[in-house]
Amino acid sequence: MxxxxxxxxxxxxxxxxxxxxxxxxxxxxxxxxxxxxxxxxxxxxxxxxxxxxxxxxxxxxxxxxxxxxxxxxxxxxxxxxxxxxxxxxxxxxxxxxxxxxxxxxxxxxxxxxxxxxxxxxxxxxxxxxxxxxxxxxxxxxxxxxxxxxxxxxxxxxxxxxxxxxxxxxxxxxxxxxxxxxxxxxxxxxxxxxxxxxxxxxxxxxxxxxxxxxxxxxxxxxxQPDDRALPAELEKFLESGEPPVYVGFGSMAAYAPKDIARVAIESARALGRRILLARGWAGLTSIDDAGDCFVVGEVNQQALFRRVAAVVHHGGAGTTTTASRAGVPQVVVPRIADQPYWAERVAELGIGVAHQDPAPTGESLTAALAAALSPETGARAKAVADTIRTxxxxxxxxxxxxxxxxxxxxxx
Missing domain, CATH: 3.40.50.2000 (Glycogen Phosphorylase B;)
Known part of the structure; x- marks a missing residue:
C-alpha cells in the first residue's frame, strides 16, 4: 500500500x-x-x-x-x-x-x-x-x-x-x-x-x-527526535542556570524588528541567560557577552526541557513542542493562526500572550517575568502531562x- x-x-x-x-x-x-x-x-x-x-x-x-x-x-x-x-x-x-x-x-x-x-x-x-x-x-x-x-x-x-x-x-x-x-x-x-x-x-x-x-x-x-544536542550547546546549558530560549522559526521578514536586542535586554533585566535560535530571521547576539548563545537547527524536543522559558512566534509545532516540554511560554504572534495559539497559551495559564506584534524592552520584560512565575511554571508542567503523543x-x-x-x- x-x-x-x-x-x-x-x-x-x-x-x-x-x-x-x-x-x-x-x-x-x-x-x-x-x-x-x-x-x-x-x-x-x-x-x-x-x-x-x-x-x-x-x-x-x-x-x-x-x-x-x-x-x-x-x-x-x-x-x-x-x-x-x-x-x-x-x-x-x-x-x-x-x-x-x-x-x-x-x-x-x-x-x-x-x-x-x-x-x-x-x-x-x-x-x-x-x-x-x-x-x-x-x-x-x-x-x-x-x-x-x-x-x-x-x-x-x-x-x-x-x-x-x-x-x-x-x-x-x-x-x-x-x-x-x-x-x-x-x-x-x-x-x-x-x-x-x-x-x-x-x-x-x-x-x-x-x-x-x-x-x-x-x-x-x-515525529520523535532522538538527536543529541551539539557539544557546544551542551557546554553552555551546563555552565549556568537554564536560559531563556528565543526563536521565530521560519518567520524571516515577519519577525519583530530588533527582536534579538529586545529579547536579550529583557532576559538580562531579569538576570537570565539567553539562547537565540538563528532561524530564517537570522537572529544573532548583540555583543560578545558569555550569557548569550546562538544555535541553528537543533532538537527542540530535547532542548525545551532544559530552558527556563520559550519566547516564540506561536506556530502550531513550536507551541505543541513547548507545551509537551512543560516549559512556560511567551508567544509574540505575527500572522495567520499565531494569535490563536497565543490566546490558548494564555487561557491555559501555561504562558503569556504578547499580542502586540512589536514588543519593547519593557513589554517583553513584563511578559517574561509573568511567564517565569512559579504559578505559570507549575501550570505548564501540569498541562504537559495531559497532551497526547x-x-x-x-x-x-x-x-x-x-x-x-x-x-x-x-x-
Whole structure:
C-alpha cells in the first residue's frame, strides 16, 4: 500500500507529515512526501528515511526577502502551485498510490488529482483558524477586503470563499477541464471537504462546536527526535542556570524588528541567560557577552526541557513542542493562526500572550517575568502531562482504514 502526503509551507507544515509517514511505515505502508525542496526539509526527510518529491519553489525563496510577500506575490504564487500540484502529484500518484492526503497552504489541485485517479483524498489542517465558523471571523487573505464594519461571520466567510476563488479558481478549473473533470464553484470548500482532519491536540486546540464541518481530530502528528544536542550547546546549558530560549522559526521578514536586542535586554533585566535560535530571521547576539548563545537547527524536543522559558512566534509545532516540554511560554504572534495559539497559551495559564506584534524592552520584560512565575511554571508542567503523543498513530490507522474501503468522492 502506498500513500502520497503533500504540503507546501514552513517546517511546521512539513514535519508533521514526516511523523505520519514514519507511523504509516510501521503499519507496512509506503509513504511518499511531496513538499517544497528547501534544504532544511530535505534533511528532515532524509533523517527519517522518507522519500521526498520536490513540489514547487522553496519556501525560503518566497518568504525570506527583506519584506514580507505582497498580495501581488500571492496572486502569482497561487496558480503556479496549482499547476505544480497537477503535474507533480499526478506523476507521483500514478505510480500505484492508494490515497492522497494534503495540507499546508491551501492545496488546490490535490483533491482533483485523486478524483481523476479514483483514489481517496483527505484534507488535514493543524489548527481550526482557517475553517469556516459562525464563532470567529476568517483571517486576512489577499484580495478584495470585506466591507468595513461587517460583523456577520457567515457573510465574512462567504467573502473569504470569494477571495479563494479569485486566487485559485481560474487555474484550478483550467487544469480540471484539461484532464476531463468539470469545474468547481467553491474552491475553498472543495479543498476542505466536509470532513477535514485536525492534527492538533485536543487540550491545546479544542474543536467541539468550533466549525460547521464534521472535524476528525486525531491529535498532533509528532515525529520523535532522538538527536543529541551539539557539544557546544551542551557546554553552555551546563555552565549556568537554564536560559531563556528565543526563536521565530521560519518567520524571516515577519519577525519583530530588533527582536534579538529586545529579547536579550529583557532576559538580562531579569538576570537570565539567553539562547537565540538563528532561524530564517537570522537572529544573532548583540555583543560578545558569555550569557548569550546562538544555535541553528537543533532538537527542540530535547532542548525545551532544559530552558527556563520559550519566547516564540506561536506556530502550531513550536507551541505543541513547548507545551509537551512543560516549559512556560511567551508567544509574540505575527500572522495567520499565531494569535490563536497565543490566546490558548494564555487561557491555559501555561504562558503569556504578547499580542502586540512589536514588543519593547519593557513589554517583553513584563511578559517574561509573568511567564517565569512559579504559578505559570507549575501550570505548564501540569498541562504537559495531559497532551497526547499518539496523534500520528491515530491518523495512520484512519488513513489505512480509508484506503481499505471502496473509493468514493470525499464529502
Amino acid at each position: 502506498r500513500v502520497l502526503l503533500t504540503t507546501w509551507g514552513s517546517r511546521g507544515d512539513v514535519e508533521p507529515l514526516v511523523g505520519l509517514a514514519v507511523e504509516l511505515r510501521k503499519f507496512g505502508a509506503e509513504a511518499l512526501v511531496c513538499a517544497p525542496p528547501d534544504e532544511e526539509f530535505v534533511n528532515l526527510l532524509e533523517r527519517a528515511g522518507v522519500p521526498l518529491i520536490p513540489l514547487g519553489p522553496t519556501v525560503h525563496s518566497v518568504v525570506a526577502g527583506p519584506k514580507p510577500p505582497t498580495g501581488e506575490d500571492a496572486l502569482k504564487l497561487a496558480p503556479s502551485l496549482v499547476a505544480a500540484r497537477f503535474e507533480t502529484l499526478s506523476a507521483a500518484a500514478e505510480e500505484g498510490c492508494d490515497a492522497i492526503l494534503a495540507t499546508g497552504l491551501l492545496p488546490a489541485g490535490a483533491r482533483d488529482v485523486a478524483e481523476k485517479l479514483g483514489i481517496p483524498y483527505v484534507y488535514a489542517c493543524f489548527h481550526i483558524f482557517g475553517l469556516p465558523s459562525r464563532r470567529f471571523a476568517p483571517g486576512i487573505r489577499p484580495g478584495t477586503p470585506s466591507p468595513e464594519g461587517e460583523t456577520d461571520n457567515r457573510v465574512l466567510w462567504r467573502q473569504d470563499a470569494e477571495r479563494v476563488d479569485a486566487l485559485y479558481g481560474g487555474a484550478l478549473n483550467e487544469h480540471r477541464v484539461a484532464i476531463g473533470l468539470p469545474p468547481v464553484e467553491n474552491v475553498r470548500d472543495h479543498v476542505f471537504t466536509g470532513t477535514p482532519w485536525l492534527a492538533a491536540d485536543e487540550v491545546l486546540c479544542p474543536s467541539a462546536g468550533m466549525t460547521d464541518l464534521d472535524i476528525v481530530q486525531t491529535g498532533a502528528w509528532i 499518539d496523534g500520528a498513530t491515530v491518523a495512520a490507522k484512519l488513513l489505512l482504514d480509508t484506503v481499505s474501503v471502496p473509493s468514493r468522492p470525499p464529502a
